[in-house]
Amino acid sequence: MFSQTTEYALRVIVYLASRDGEPSTNKQIAAATLVPSGYLAKILQTLSRGGLVRSQRGLHGGSILVRDPVKLSLYDVVKVVDPLRRIETCPLALNWHGAQLCPLHHRLDQAIGEVEKTLRSATIATLLAGRNDRRPLCPNPSTAKTTR
Amino acid sequence: MFSQTTEYALRVIVYLASRDGEPSTNKQIAAATLVPSGYLAKILQTLSRGGLVRSQRGLHGGSILVRDPVKLSLYDVVKVVDPLRRIETCPLALNWHGAQLCPLHHRLDQAIGEVEKTLRSATIATLLAGRNDRRPLCPNPSTAKTTR
Numbered sequence: 001m002f003s004q005t006t007e008y009a010l011r012v013i014v015y016l017a018s019r020d021g022e023p024s025t026n027k028q029i030a031a032a033t034l035v036p037s038g039y040l041a042k043i044l045q046t047l048s049r050g051g052l053v054r055s056q057r058g059l060h061g062g063s064i065l066v067r068d069p070v071k072l073s074l075y076d077v078v079k080v081v082d083p084l085r086r087i088e089t090c091p092l093a094l095n096w097h098g099a100q101l102c103p104l105h106h107r108l109d110q111a112i113g114e115v116e117k118t119l120r121s122a123t124i125a126t127l128l129a130g131r132n133d134r135r136p137l138c139p140n141p142s143t144a145k146t147t148r
Numbered sequence: 149m150f151s152q153t154t155e156y157a158l159r160v161i162v163y164l165a166s167r168d169g170e171p172s173t174n175k176q177i178a179a180a181t182l183v184p185s186g187y188l189a190k191i192l193q194t195l196s197r198g199g200l201v202r203s204q205r206g207l208h209g210g211s212i213l214v215r216d217p218v219k220l221s222l223y224d225v226v227k228v229v230d231p232l233r234r235i236e237t238c239p240l241a242l243n244w245h246g247a248q249l250c251p252l253h254h255r256l257d258q259a260i261g262e263v264e265k266t267l268r269s270a271t272i273a274t275l276l277a278g279r280n281d282r283r284p285l286c287p288n289p290s291t292a293k294t295t296r
Contacts (some may be wrong), residue, residue: 001149001232001260007239010252074255084149091155102283103275104158107222107266112149114262118255127251135250 001115002078008035009043009081010074015137016053016065017072017124023062032137043081050080069128075119084119086112149263150230156183157191157229158222163285164201164213165220165272171210180285191229198228217276223267232260232267 011033016024026044030037044063047053052072055063067076078084087101087109101109128135159181164172174192178185192211195201200220203211215224226232235249235257249257276283 001263002256007256010256014252074252103270103277104162104222107270107275108150108155108158111263111266114266115149115259118259118262122251122255127255129251 003082004039005043005046006078006082008033008039009047010077011035011137012040012043012047013052013065013072013077013124014127014135016063017069018128018135018137019064021064023056023060023064025062029063046081047077052077052080069124072124073120074122074124074127075116077124078119084112084116086116150226152187153191153194154226154230156181156187157195158225159183159285160188160191160195161200161213161220161225161272162275162283164211165217166276166283166285167212169212171204171208171212173210177211194229195225200225200228217272220272221268222270222272222275223264225272226267232264234260234264 012029012035015029015032026037026040029035029044030040033040035043044053044055048055048063052065052067053063054066055061065072087105090101090105100106160177160183163177163180174185174188177183177192178188181188183191192201192203196203196211200213200215201211202214203209213220235253238249238253248254
């Protein structure tokens with residue numbers, strides 16, 4: 001139900017949040033998140049355009065999370081990379097339904113609304129709380145070579 | 149979030165349910181649901197294989213719903229055409245997570261679970277209850293030519 005892009009982007013954000021503002025190279029991020037490097041570059045670009053990440057090239061460069069993980073929800077990330085599309089008008093274009101959805105599309109939209117609610121209710125910070133071995137990351141990624 | 153196939157299949161099932169066991173030609177179904185005819189044939193085949201619909205060729209042929217709309221949920225239909233995939237194991241294949249999901253994948257799976265719950269809680273019969281002009285169907289589809 002969630003796209004590969006969403007899954008990968010969430011891992012990247014969780015990793016950057018775990019780094020407490022320390023810049024991470026693409027190699028470090030890839031090692032911790034298992035996101036393939038070509039895909040990672042594309043995702044970092046989208047996250048950067050969406051104002052969640054800042055990437056800097058060069059010797060001491062790397063990517064950092066620019067939002068506070070305590071205030072950043074899973075929904076905020078999904079919205080940037082692969083937004084949930086609520087059903088606002090009749091997909092059959094039946095204009096006599098007016099502004100109201102029929103019971104089918106009302107129910108489908110309700111399901112999408114539940115997803116939105118669940119993703120809004122969890123912050124990136126809560127995903128990192130608790131035991132380290134429960135983090136959605138590979139162990140010791142910071143020991144990966146920092147050469148990009 | 150829901151695929152085109154899911155959307156179309158639900159419309160087809162709602163229409164067949166509205167026909168009260170009267171066989172419907174592909175032309176009638178297409179006129180009522182606005183599902184393109186090539187796509188419709190594929191969807192009817194899937195629904196038939198899934199045991200929801202029976203189609204018969206010939207002069208007095210057509211498709212009928214073989215399940216009771218009062219007992220058939222939206223989830224039952226989705227399960228046949230484009231099943232929700234729950235997250236049961238770590239997508240990162242981190243085997244030290246064991247049987248438990250990390251907080252990220254637990255939360256994503258929780259969202260998929262909410263969708264499942266919402267789709268399970270509505271039957272096809274409830275979508276057809278109430279005013280005719282609120283049905284997710286085009287008006288007077290039964291007046292469409294019955295020649296296939």
